Amino acid sequence: MAKRAVRARLSTLLLPEGVDEGASILLVARGLRGICDGFIAVLLPGYLLVLGFGQLAVGLISTTTLFGSAIATALVGLVGNRIAQRGLLLFAAVLMMATGLAFAGLSSLWPLLVVAFxxxxxxxxxxxxxxxPLEHARLAEAATGDARTALFARYSLVGGLSAxxxxxxxxxxxxxxxxxxxxxxxAIRVMFIVYATAGFVILLLYRRLPARESRTDAPRVPLGPSRGIVIRLALLFSVDAFAGGLLVNSLxxxxxxxxFGLSLGAAGQFFFWAGLLGAGSQLAAAPLSRRIGLLNTMVFTHIxxxxxxxxxxFAPTLTLTLALLLARSALSQMDVPTRSAYVMSVVTSGERPAAASFTAVPRSLAAAxxxxxxxxLLGLGWLGAPLxxxxxxxxxxDLSLLVAFRHVRPDGGSS
Structure with a gap:
């Protein structure tokens, strides 16, 4: 009885009211993946340098990984409705285990590129x-209305804090x-084994998910009256994603x-504080957007x-450089929740699934x-060029977004 009471209390703290308890499994899994993503992004360049590769290899691995993720996301969108979500999640967990073990055991660039893809x-x-996309689809089934919004907010927060x-x-x-x-x-290879072990734990968690399908059989609605707006947004978001891809955490x-000769341990401490500030900025985005609007929040915090x-x-010292990068982290993530909310607010309700997919996939490909x-650029010695x-x-x-959409009201109309 005591264990059940403790479990119920933890579930209440973790989940908003009105959400299926099964969603807690996804939140725990997201936390485990976030922890792994956090240390892998920092360790990856050091690992490749220790293996004897140069800066280009770090860029190639990052590009290949992002390309593979973008293609996988697109495939899930195409065939995900024909295959049980639980089965796909189990497959993803097995793939995580295999990825960690392969990176722990391989030393040649081409096999590593294949595994990265x-x-x-x-x-x-x-x-x-x-x-x-798999966890998002499952979360969307676990709640409705405001409870669903709160659940996604907690999912994002868990991801940011765990990373x-x-x-x-x-x-x-x-x-x-x-x-x-x-x-x-x-020592670094041990961390890839930890990554694989986390994949095994996530596999066990996913096995506890009920093997049910979607609650609704609503057909997907293609883009219609909002096609022009969505295409313009997708093009602009792709520019933003390409820019962000120049400076992923590994780079x-x-x-x-x-x-500056920063050690991997010191870099990890920096990304810890940067991650906390980024998570806090996402929490601040909602109240700020209510005061100044979604578009203004996206633009005037991003610039x-x-x-x-x-x-x-151009900062001459490490201290000043880290201070500037931390200030950037405190502002740069406010556009993440507001961007998603803005897309959903400028299209009709029936077009929202198609708009989400249409803006996400080109963004992923551009980032790759x-x-x-x-x-x-780093290999040529132009160290400041990517920044x-x-x-x-x-x-x-940001300026193009403001000019193109300053007269578009966040309700599908225009002023």
Missing amino acids: IGTLNPSSGDVSLFL AVGALAAGLPGSISAHSGASPLT LTLWLIQR PSSLCLIAAA LAPTLSGV VACGALKIAY
Whole structure:
């Protein structure tokens, strides 16, 4: 009885009222994946450097990973309604286990690129893996109305906080190496085994999900009256995603290592605080958007964050650079929830699923193009170029978004 009472209490704290208890499984799984994504994004460049690869390899691995995730997301959208969601989630967990074991055992670039393409590694700060659309679909079935909104907010918050905690774990290989006498390469490979183990735990969690299908059989509605707006948004979002791809967490870690000689442990501490600030900024986005509007929140918080990023490229000291990057983190994520809400508010209700897919897939593909270019720039010795290019492109995106949509009301109409 006591265990049941404790379990019920934890479920109440974790889940909003009116949500199926099965959603707690997805939140726990998201937390485990976030921890793994947090330390992998920091350790990946160090691992590749220890293996003897250069900056270009870091960019290639990041690009290949993002391309694979984008294609997997598109495939889920095409065939996901024909296959049981639980089965796809179980497959994704097995793929996570295989990815961790493969990266722990392989040392050649081409096999690593193949695993990066078909696997579940995430070199960025957000969730771009196969898990995301599958878990989102399952979460959408677990609640309705305001409870569904609250559930998605908690899902995002769990992801952001767990990734921040995971970044701290990037310092563990240094401790393992120092206390056990193991080589740095072996110590980092242990973390990939931890990644695979987390995949096994997630597999066990998913097995507890009920094997039911969607509650609704509503047909998908293609884009109609909102097609023009959605196409313009997708093009602009792709510019923003390409800019962000120039500086995914793995490449930012590489930049900090090369410019200031930052250790992986210190980089992990930085990303921990950056992750906390990013999660806090998402919480602040909703009340701010109620005061100044969705579009203004997206634009006028994003531009200062981009200016901080450009300034960091020229900052003469590590302390000033990290301060500018942390200020950027405190502002740069406010457009994440507001962007999704804005898309949903400028299309008709029946077009919302199609609009979400149409804006997400091109964004993922655009982000995948950038890391290799960034790796080339770093390899040429132009260390500040990815930061400046990322910031400048994002500012251009923000201004273009403001000009193109300043007269569009967030209800599908125009002023």
